[in-house]
Amino acid sequence: MTVRQIDIAEKCGISRIAVSKALRDHPDISLEMKAKVRKVAEELGYVPNFTARNLQAKKTFTIGVVIPDISNSFFSYAIHGIMDTARALNYHIVLTASRESAELEKENIMTLLSMRVDGLLVAISKETQDTSIFETVKRNETALVFFDRVIEDLGFSTIGIDDYRAASKLLNYMLDTGYQKIATLTGSSIIQIGRERHKAYVDVLTAHGIPLRQDWVIECGFSRRSGYIGCQQLLQSKNLPEAIYVANDRVAQGAYAALKEAGLRIPNDIGIAGFGHSEFAELLTPALSIINVAPDKLGSEAMQLLAEEIDNPQHEHGKKIKIPADLQIKESLLFKSR
Secondary structure, eight states, X not given: OOOOHXXXXXXXXXXXXXXXXXXXXXXXXXXHHHHHHHHXXXXXXXXXXXXXXXXXXXXXXXXXXXXXXXXXXXXXXXXXXXXXXXXXXXXXXXXXXXXXXXXXXXXXXXXXXXXXXXXXXXXXOTTOOOOHHHHHHHHTTOEEEEESXXXXXXXXXXXXXXXXHHHHHHHHHHHHTTOOOEEEEEOOTTSHHHHXXXXXXXXXXXXXXXXXXXXXXXXXXXXXXXXHHHHHHHTTSXXXXXXXXXXXXXXXXXXXXXXXXXXXXXXXTOEEEEEEXXXXXXXXXXXXXXXXXXXXXXXXHHHHHHHHHHHOTTSOOOOEEXXXXXXXXXXXXXXXXX
16 A cells, blocks of 8 residues: 555644655754654655656756766766765766667667656767757757767767877877887777877877877777777787877777787886776776776766756856866886887
């Protein structure tokens, strides 16, 4: 039998309205009565009717999240940041994954819109080129914030790191410590972060007068498998590089495996560095030198920004926020004498 607020009211000897206020932590109700109501509600097995609350508040208190890959530790940590901040702001999370499919991404967004979520947090798939689904979001007047993998110039706010500047910082460090022959396992050029991280590679090497070798530039995506296959392709080059600059830590993980199979030691025979986050980088042996993207902080700040836009729909949207990323040099690079 469904337990109603009137059942709690009868047992507590108060009105149903008083029970409703107590459960909503209303200041009209004393702390003692709130505690009593909650205790009785728990004893009776009362389940709040969020549908009724949502109709009254004209909100669902839910946030839809769309990420590319749930097995990617970067997004797992980002979800922790989103969930912690959402809970503090009294929102619930509905999590979906596109599995790097643009079509599944569209389906997920449509499902979330049909659930009347108050807002969306989206990191796009590596296939996403058609932006029509986001026009649907706009027409639906649903708040949306892109995080990490973003699309700019659609009128939605974006939050991520400055990939170009961060990549330039890492590459300049590698050059300053003696590495001159640097190859790259670059991410998908469809996605902005892939383009920015690769552009930095081209610009920094060019600025140092280092010729670009096409056989040292492998576009391989963002997965462990693509890093493994890309590194195998790189190892077919007649002249091996001194170091590899990678799109992210999962690509690095694949490259580690390929280098080990080839009998090459990191960093003695070849150095490796790229984008990542500190917790995962420490799990690799040797520990990976990275630009630390801090996914939990990114997720938390994305959720905070989205909540502000939900609460203030008339305020400025379309913000472009860049959060700082620090350089963390570990055992995967040597200081090489020139």
